[in-house]
Amino acid sequence: MNLKIRLILLSFLQYAVWGAYLTSMGRYLGNLGLGTHIGWFYSMQGVVSIFMPAIMGIIADRWIASQKVLGLCHLFAGIFMIATAYYGYLAGTDTQFGIIFTLYSLSVAFFMPTIALSNSVAYFCLTDAGLDTVKDFPPIRVFGTIGFICSMWFVDIMKFQIDQNQFVTSGILSIILFLYTFTLPNCTTVKDGKQKTLAEVFGLKAFALFKQRKMAIFFIFSMMLGVSLQITNGFANPFIFSFGADPQYASTFGVQHANILISLSQISETCCILLIPFFMKRYGIKNVMLIAMFAWVLRFGLFGLGNPGSGVWMFVLSMLVYGVAFDFFNISGSLFVDKSTEPDIRSSAQGLFMLMTNGVGATIGTLAAQAIINTYTHAEVVDGNILTVGDWPTCWFIFAGYALLVGITFALVFNPKEKAI
Structure with missing residues:
Protein backbone atom coordinates (compact mmCIF):
# COMPACT_ATOMS: atom_id res chain seq x y z
CA MET A 1 0.00 0.00 0.00
CA PRO A 185 7.42 0.87 9.06
CA ASN A 186 9.83 0.51 11.96
CA CYS A 187 10.87 3.85 13.49
CA THR A 188 14.37 3.34 14.85
CA THR A 189 15.41 4.73 18.22
CA VAL A 190 18.35 7.08 18.77
CA LYS A 191 21.62 5.14 19.10
CA ASP A 192 24.24 7.85 18.54
CA GLY A 193 24.47 9.15 22.09
CA LYS A 194 22.87 12.47 21.21
CA GLN A 195 19.66 11.90 23.12
CA LYS A 196 18.01 14.91 24.68
CA THR A 197 18.44 15.54 28.38
CA LEU A 198 15.41 15.34 30.67
CA ALA A 199 15.42 19.15 30.89
CA GLU A 200 15.24 19.37 27.09
CA VAL A 201 12.54 16.71 26.77
CA PHE A 202 10.30 18.36 29.35
CA GLY A 203 10.87 21.81 27.85
CA LEU A 204 12.46 23.22 31.01
CA LYS A 205 15.14 25.13 29.10
CA ALA A 206 12.43 27.18 27.42
CA PHE A 207 11.45 28.79 30.73
CA ALA A 208 14.43 31.07 30.20
CA LEU A 209 12.24 32.83 27.61
CA PHE A 210 10.29 34.40 30.47
CA LYS A 211 13.29 36.71 30.92
CA GLN A 212 12.24 38.38 27.65
CA ARG A 213 9.33 40.75 28.25
CA LYS A 214 7.77 40.07 24.83
CA MET A 215 7.85 36.28 25.27
CA ALA A 216 6.75 36.39 28.90
CA ILE A 217 3.67 38.44 27.97
CA PHE A 218 2.96 36.14 25.03
CA PHE A 219 3.10 32.95 27.11
CA ILE A 220 1.00 34.42 29.93
CA PHE A 221 -1.70 35.52 27.51
CA SER A 222 -1.48 32.14 25.78
CA MET A 223 -2.37 30.55 29.10
CA MET A 224 -5.19 33.04 29.66
CA LEU A 225 -6.67 32.38 26.22
CA GLY A 226 -6.08 28.65 26.69
CA VAL A 227 -8.74 28.89 29.40
CA SER A 228 -11.32 29.03 26.60
CA LEU A 229 -10.11 26.01 24.61
CA GLN A 230 -12.06 23.13 26.16
CA ILE A 231 -15.18 24.93 27.42
CA THR A 232 -17.37 24.26 24.39
CA ASN A 233 -15.99 20.72 23.96
CA GLY A 234 -17.17 19.94 27.45
CA PHE A 235 -20.40 21.90 27.73
CA ALA A 236 -21.81 22.69 24.27
CA ASN A 237 -23.51 19.29 23.90
CA PRO A 238 -25.27 19.23 27.31
CA PHE A 239 -26.21 22.88 26.77
CA ILE A 240 -27.89 22.22 23.42
CA PHE A 241 -29.50 19.06 24.81
CA SER A 242 -30.94 21.09 27.72
CA PHE A 243 -33.38 22.70 25.26
CA GLY A 244 -35.09 19.30 25.22
CA ALA A 245 -36.81 20.36 28.44
CA ASP A 246 -38.80 22.92 26.40
CA PRO A 247 -41.49 21.29 24.20
CA GLN A 248 -41.02 23.89 21.43
CA TYR A 249 -37.39 22.83 20.98
CA ALA A 250 -37.43 19.14 22.00
CA SER A 251 -37.85 17.80 18.46
CA THR A 252 -35.52 20.25 16.68
CA PHE A 253 -32.53 18.97 14.71
CA GLY A 254 -30.07 20.61 17.11
CA VAL A 255 -31.43 18.84 20.19
CA GLN A 256 -31.74 15.50 18.41
CA HIS A 257 -28.37 15.73 16.61
CA ALA A 258 -26.18 18.04 18.66
CA ASN A 259 -22.99 16.24 17.63
CA ILE A 260 -23.64 16.79 13.93
CA LEU A 261 -24.37 20.48 14.61
CA ILE A 262 -21.18 20.81 16.67
CA SER A 263 -19.16 19.06 13.95
CA LEU A 264 -19.49 22.25 11.88
CA SER A 265 -16.81 23.58 14.25
CA GLN A 266 -14.34 20.93 13.11
CA ILE A 267 -15.25 21.50 9.45
CA SER A 268 -14.62 25.22 9.92
CA GLU A 269 -11.33 24.44 11.67
CA THR A 270 -10.13 22.47 8.63
CA CYS A 271 -10.95 25.34 6.26
CA CYS A 272 -9.52 28.16 8.40
CA ILE A 273 -6.05 26.61 8.47
CA LEU A 274 -5.72 27.72 4.85
CA LEU A 275 -6.31 31.38 5.80
CA ILE A 276 -3.50 31.65 8.34
CA PRO A 277 -0.51 32.30 6.02
CA PHE A 278 -2.35 35.21 4.38
CA PHE A 279 -3.46 36.77 7.67
CA MET A 280 -0.05 36.33 9.33
CA LYS A 281 1.78 38.02 6.47
CA ARG A 282 -0.74 40.83 6.07
CA TYR A 283 -1.66 41.62 9.70
CA GLY A 284 1.08 40.16 11.94
CA ILE A 285 0.91 38.04 15.08
CA LYS A 286 -0.71 40.62 17.36
CA ASN A 287 -3.68 41.29 15.09
CA VAL A 288 -4.14 37.63 14.25
CA MET A 289 -4.17 36.74 17.97
CA LEU A 290 -6.65 39.56 18.57
CA ILE A 291 -8.89 38.20 15.83
CA ALA A 292 -8.79 34.83 17.62
CA MET A 293 -9.62 36.39 20.99
CA PHE A 294 -12.60 38.34 19.68
CA ALA A 295 -13.71 35.25 17.76
CA TRP A 296 -13.96 33.51 21.15
CA VAL A 297 -16.15 36.39 22.33
CA LEU A 298 -18.46 35.72 19.37
CA ARG A 299 -18.30 31.95 19.89
CA PHE A 300 -19.56 32.22 23.47
CA GLY A 301 -21.88 35.19 22.93
CA LEU A 302 -23.75 33.49 20.07
CA PHE A 303 -24.29 30.43 22.27
CA GLY A 304 -25.84 32.69 24.89
CA LEU A 305 -28.17 34.36 22.38
CA GLY A 306 -29.16 31.40 20.21
CA ASN A 307 -31.57 28.48 20.43
CA PRO A 308 -32.20 25.33 18.33
CA GLY A 309 -35.36 26.83 16.81
CA SER A 310 -35.57 30.24 15.17
CA GLY A 311 -32.18 31.14 16.64
CA VAL A 312 -30.33 28.10 15.29
CA TRP A 313 -28.51 30.35 12.81
CA MET A 314 -26.63 31.80 15.79
CA PHE A 315 -25.49 28.31 16.77
CA VAL A 316 -24.38 27.65 13.19
CA LEU A 317 -22.49 30.96 13.08
CA SER A 318 -20.87 30.13 16.41
CA MET A 319 -19.66 26.82 14.98
CA LEU A 320 -18.20 28.56 11.92
CA VAL A 321 -16.46 31.16 14.09
CA TYR A 322 -14.77 28.37 16.04
CA GLY A 323 -12.36 27.69 13.17
CA VAL A 324 -11.01 31.24 13.43
CA ALA A 325 -10.98 31.18 17.25
CA PHE A 326 -9.09 27.89 17.46
CA ASP A 327 -6.74 27.97 14.45
CA PHE A 328 -5.77 31.64 14.55
CA PHE A 329 -4.72 31.14 18.17
CA ASN A 330 -3.05 27.71 18.12
CA ILE A 331 -1.38 27.69 14.71
CA SER A 332 -0.39 31.35 14.54
CA GLY A 333 0.89 31.16 18.13
CA SER A 334 3.01 28.15 17.24
CA LEU A 335 4.42 29.98 14.20
CA PHE A 336 5.25 33.02 16.34
CA VAL A 337 7.15 30.82 18.81
CA ASP A 338 9.01 29.19 15.94
CA LYS A 339 10.10 32.54 14.48
CA SER A 340 10.92 34.17 17.84
CA THR A 341 13.25 31.54 19.33
CA GLU A 342 16.70 30.21 18.58
CA PRO A 343 17.01 26.76 16.95
CA ASP A 344 18.55 25.10 20.02
CA ILE A 345 15.54 25.96 22.16
CA ARG A 346 12.79 25.93 19.54
CA SER A 347 11.36 22.48 20.34
CA SER A 348 11.34 23.24 24.05
CA ALA A 349 9.58 26.53 23.37
CA GLN A 350 6.86 24.73 21.41
CA GLY A 351 6.45 22.38 24.36
CA LEU A 352 6.11 25.35 26.69
CA PHE A 353 3.47 26.90 24.42
CA MET A 354 1.46 23.64 24.56
CA LEU A 355 1.96 23.41 28.32
CA MET A 356 0.65 26.93 28.88
CA THR A 357 -2.36 26.55 26.55
CA ASN A 358 -3.57 22.95 26.51
CA GLY A 359 -2.10 22.08 29.88
CA VAL A 360 -2.39 24.85 32.47
CA GLY A 361 -4.86 27.13 30.65
CA ALA A 362 -7.33 24.46 29.51
CA THR A 363 -7.30 22.78 32.94
CA ILE A 364 -8.05 26.02 34.77
CA GLY A 365 -10.68 26.90 32.18
CA THR A 366 -12.72 23.70 32.40
CA LEU A 367 -12.73 23.71 36.20
CA ALA A 368 -13.68 27.40 36.38
CA ALA A 369 -16.38 26.91 33.75
CA GLN A 370 -17.78 23.97 35.74
CA ALA A 371 -18.00 26.12 38.87
CA ILE A 372 -19.89 28.84 36.97
CA ILE A 373 -22.27 26.36 35.33
CA ASN A 374 -22.92 24.65 38.68
CA THR A 375 -23.90 28.07 40.06
CA TYR A 376 -26.44 28.91 37.35
CA THR A 377 -27.83 25.50 36.35
CA HIS A 378 -29.24 22.36 37.94
CA ALA A 379 -30.13 18.80 36.98
CA GLU A 380 -33.71 17.98 35.96
CA VAL A 381 -35.23 14.68 34.81
CA VAL A 382 -37.13 15.03 31.51
CA ASP A 383 -38.58 11.97 29.74
CA GLY A 384 -36.15 9.68 31.52
CA ASN A 385 -33.09 11.80 30.69
CA ILE A 386 -31.19 13.95 33.19
CA LEU A 387 -30.81 17.40 31.65
CA THR A 388 -28.69 20.29 32.91
CA VAL A 389 -31.13 23.21 32.80
CA GLY A 390 -31.12 26.75 34.12
CA ASP A 391 -29.61 30.10 33.24
CA TRP A 392 -27.18 28.94 30.54
CA PRO A 393 -27.09 32.34 28.75
CA THR A 394 -25.53 33.98 31.81
CA CYS A 395 -22.80 31.31 31.80
CA TRP A 396 -21.98 31.92 28.13
CA PHE A 397 -22.00 35.70 28.61
CA ILE A 398 -19.54 35.34 31.52
CA PHE A 399 -17.23 33.30 29.27
CA ALA A 400 -17.62 35.90 26.49
CA GLY A 401 -16.88 38.71 28.93
CA TYR A 402 -13.72 36.95 30.07
CA ALA A 403 -12.51 36.50 26.46
CA LEU A 404 -13.29 40.17 25.76
CA LEU A 405 -11.32 41.32 28.82
CA VAL A 406 -8.34 39.17 27.79
CA GLY A 407 -8.51 40.55 24.26
CA ILE A 408 -8.62 44.21 25.33
CA THR A 409 -5.77 43.73 27.82
CA PHE A 410 -3.69 41.88 25.20
CA ALA A 411 -4.20 44.73 22.72
CA LEU A 412 -2.89 47.23 25.28
CA VAL A 413 0.03 45.22 26.67
CA PHE A 414 1.47 43.09 23.84
CA ASN A 415 3.51 45.17 21.38
CA PRO A 416 6.10 42.98 19.64
CA LYS A 417 8.55 44.34 17.09
CA GLU A 418 7.56 41.83 14.48
CA LYS A 419 8.54 41.11 10.95
CA ALA A 420 6.43 39.37 8.36
CA ILE A 421 6.18 35.61 8.79
Missing part, protein backbone atom coordinates in the same frame (compact mmCIF):
# COMPACT_ATOMS: atom_id res chain seq x y z
CA ASN A 2 1.21 3.53 -0.79
CA LEU A 3 2.96 5.12 2.25
CA LYS A 4 0.82 8.28 2.18
CA ILE A 5 -2.38 6.21 2.18
CA ARG A 6 -1.07 4.20 5.15
CA LEU A 7 -0.32 7.40 7.04
CA ILE A 8 -3.71 8.87 6.08
CA LEU A 9 -5.36 5.81 7.67
CA LEU A 10 -3.19 6.26 10.76
CA SER A 11 -4.24 9.91 11.08
CA PHE A 12 -7.90 9.08 10.44
CA LEU A 13 -7.99 6.43 13.19
CA GLN A 14 -5.93 8.53 15.61
CA TYR A 15 -8.47 11.33 15.74
CA ALA A 16 -11.54 9.13 15.26
CA VAL A 17 -10.67 7.63 18.67
CA TRP A 18 -10.94 11.11 20.21
CA GLY A 19 -13.97 12.28 18.25
CA ALA A 20 -16.08 9.39 19.53
CA TYR A 21 -16.47 11.01 22.95
CA LEU A 22 -14.81 14.43 23.18
CA THR A 23 -17.88 16.51 22.26
CA SER A 24 -20.58 14.16 23.60
CA MET A 25 -19.09 12.92 26.88
CA GLY A 26 -20.63 15.85 28.77
CA ARG A 27 -24.14 14.78 27.78
CA TYR A 28 -23.50 11.17 28.86
CA LEU A 29 -22.06 12.26 32.21
CA GLY A 30 -25.07 14.49 32.76
CA ASN A 31 -27.34 11.54 32.05
CA LEU A 32 -25.51 9.60 34.77
CA GLY A 33 -26.21 12.39 37.24
CA LEU A 34 -22.58 13.60 37.10
CA GLY A 35 -23.29 16.91 35.35
CA THR A 36 -21.60 18.86 38.15
CA HIS A 37 -18.34 16.94 37.54
CA ILE A 38 -17.99 17.30 33.75
CA GLY A 39 -15.17 19.82 34.12
CA TRP A 40 -13.00 17.33 36.01
CA PHE A 41 -13.11 14.87 33.12
CA TYR A 42 -12.05 17.48 30.57
CA SER A 43 -9.42 19.00 32.86
CA MET A 44 -7.74 15.59 33.16
CA GLN A 45 -6.74 15.86 29.50
CA GLY A 46 -4.77 18.96 30.38
CA VAL A 47 -3.25 17.48 33.54
CA VAL A 48 -1.86 14.36 31.85
CA SER A 49 -0.70 16.44 28.87
CA ILE A 50 1.76 18.17 31.19
CA PHE A 51 3.89 15.05 31.71
CA MET A 52 2.69 11.90 29.87
CA PRO A 53 3.65 12.93 26.28
CA ALA A 54 7.17 13.77 27.48
CA ILE A 55 7.53 10.45 29.32
CA MET A 56 6.34 8.41 26.34
CA GLY A 57 8.53 10.54 24.09
CA ILE A 58 11.60 9.60 26.14
CA ILE A 59 10.72 5.91 25.83
CA ALA A 60 10.18 6.22 22.06
CA ASP A 61 13.43 8.17 21.58
CA ARG A 62 15.66 5.88 23.63
CA TRP A 63 14.33 2.34 24.01
CA ILE A 64 11.24 1.30 22.01
CA ALA A 65 10.37 2.19 18.40
CA SER A 66 7.79 4.99 18.16
CA GLN A 67 5.16 2.96 16.30
CA LYS A 68 5.35 0.27 19.03
CA VAL A 69 4.94 2.82 21.83
CA LEU A 70 2.05 4.34 19.88
CA GLY A 71 0.40 0.92 19.58
CA LEU A 72 0.88 0.00 23.24
CA CYS A 73 -0.53 3.35 24.37
CA HIS A 74 -3.62 2.79 22.22
CA LEU A 75 -4.00 -0.76 23.55
CA PHE A 76 -4.08 0.42 27.17
CA ALA A 77 -6.18 3.50 26.32
CA GLY A 78 -8.71 1.24 24.58
CA ILE A 79 -8.85 -1.31 27.40
CA PHE A 80 -9.39 1.34 30.08
CA MET A 81 -11.96 3.17 27.93
CA ILE A 82 -13.97 -0.02 27.45
CA ALA A 83 -13.65 -0.67 31.20
CA THR A 84 -15.03 2.83 31.80
CA ALA A 85 -17.99 2.05 29.55
CA TYR A 86 -18.61 -1.33 31.19
CA TYR A 87 -18.65 0.18 34.67
CA GLY A 88 -21.01 2.95 33.52
CA TYR A 89 -23.28 0.35 31.95
CA LEU A 90 -23.42 -1.77 35.13
CA ALA A 91 -23.83 1.12 37.57
CA GLY A 92 -26.16 3.38 35.57
CA THR A 93 -27.34 6.33 37.63
CA ASP A 94 -25.63 4.76 40.67
CA THR A 95 -22.25 5.39 39.05
CA GLN A 96 -19.65 6.55 41.55
CA PHE A 97 -17.62 9.55 40.41
CA GLY A 98 -14.37 8.24 41.91
CA ILE A 99 -14.49 4.90 40.07
CA ILE A 100 -15.53 6.08 36.60
CA PHE A 101 -13.20 9.09 36.80
CA THR A 102 -10.23 6.88 37.70
CA LEU A 103 -10.89 4.47 34.82
CA TYR A 104 -11.37 7.34 32.39
CA SER A 105 -8.24 9.12 33.62
CA LEU A 106 -6.13 6.00 33.05
CA SER A 107 -7.44 5.79 29.49
CA VAL A 108 -6.75 9.47 28.78
CA ALA A 109 -3.28 9.21 30.35
CA PHE A 110 -2.35 6.68 27.66
CA PHE A 111 -4.27 8.40 24.85
CA MET A 112 -2.90 11.95 25.08
CA PRO A 113 0.73 10.94 24.29
CA THR A 114 -0.48 9.27 21.08
CA ILE A 115 -1.21 12.65 19.47
CA ALA A 116 2.48 13.57 19.46
CA LEU A 117 3.58 9.97 18.81
CA SER A 118 1.39 9.65 15.72
CA ASN A 119 2.96 12.85 14.37
CA SER A 120 6.45 11.50 15.13
CA VAL A 121 5.71 8.25 13.31
CA ALA A 122 4.42 10.14 10.27
CA TYR A 123 7.44 12.48 10.22
CA PHE A 124 9.87 9.57 10.47
CA CYS A 125 8.17 7.58 7.72
CA LEU A 126 7.99 10.53 5.35
CA THR A 127 11.60 11.56 5.97
CA ASP A 128 12.82 7.98 5.65
CA ALA A 129 11.04 7.78 2.28
CA GLY A 130 12.75 10.97 1.11
CA LEU A 131 9.58 13.06 1.19
CA ASP A 132 9.12 16.66 2.39
CA THR A 133 7.30 16.77 5.75
CA VAL A 134 6.35 20.45 5.37
CA LYS A 135 4.70 19.77 2.04
CA ASP A 136 3.40 16.21 2.50
CA PHE A 137 2.30 16.05 6.14
CA PRO A 138 -0.50 18.71 6.24
CA PRO A 139 -2.69 16.92 3.62
CA ILE A 140 -2.27 13.72 5.64
CA ARG A 141 -3.15 15.47 8.92
CA VAL A 142 -6.37 16.85 7.43
CA PHE A 143 -7.71 13.29 7.37
CA GLY A 144 -7.34 13.26 11.15
CA THR A 145 -9.98 15.99 11.41
CA ILE A 146 -12.10 14.08 8.90
CA GLY A 147 -11.80 10.99 11.12
CA PHE A 148 -12.82 13.09 14.14
CA ILE A 149 -15.91 14.35 12.30
CA CYS A 150 -16.89 10.88 11.01
CA SER A 151 -16.65 9.50 14.53
CA MET A 152 -18.82 12.33 15.88
CA TRP A 153 -21.43 11.65 13.21
CA PHE A 154 -21.38 7.89 13.86
CA VAL A 155 -21.98 8.39 17.59
CA ASP A 156 -24.79 10.86 16.82
CA ILE A 157 -26.55 8.73 14.20
CA MET A 158 -26.28 5.58 16.35
CA LYS A 159 -27.79 7.51 19.29
CA PHE A 160 -24.73 6.89 21.47
CA GLN A 161 -24.52 10.48 22.74
CA ILE A 162 -26.49 9.68 25.88
CA ASP A 163 -24.88 6.36 26.82
CA GLN A 164 -21.63 4.50 27.36
CA ASN A 165 -21.44 3.21 23.79
CA GLN A 166 -19.50 6.32 22.76
CA PHE A 167 -16.71 5.03 25.04
CA VAL A 168 -17.05 1.55 23.56
CA THR A 169 -16.68 3.05 20.08
CA SER A 170 -13.53 4.91 21.14
CA GLY A 171 -12.09 1.84 22.84
CA ILE A 172 -12.66 -0.41 19.83
CA LEU A 173 -11.08 2.16 17.49
CA SER A 174 -8.06 2.35 19.82
CA ILE A 175 -7.57 -1.40 19.72
CA ILE A 176 -7.96 -1.42 15.92
CA LEU A 177 -5.24 1.24 15.75
CA PHE A 178 -3.06 -0.84 18.09
CA LEU A 179 -3.31 -3.72 15.61
CA TYR A 180 -2.73 -1.39 12.66
CA THR A 181 0.60 -0.15 14.10
CA PHE A 182 2.05 -3.64 13.44
CA THR A 183 1.81 -2.85 9.70
CA LEU A 184 3.72 0.45 9.91
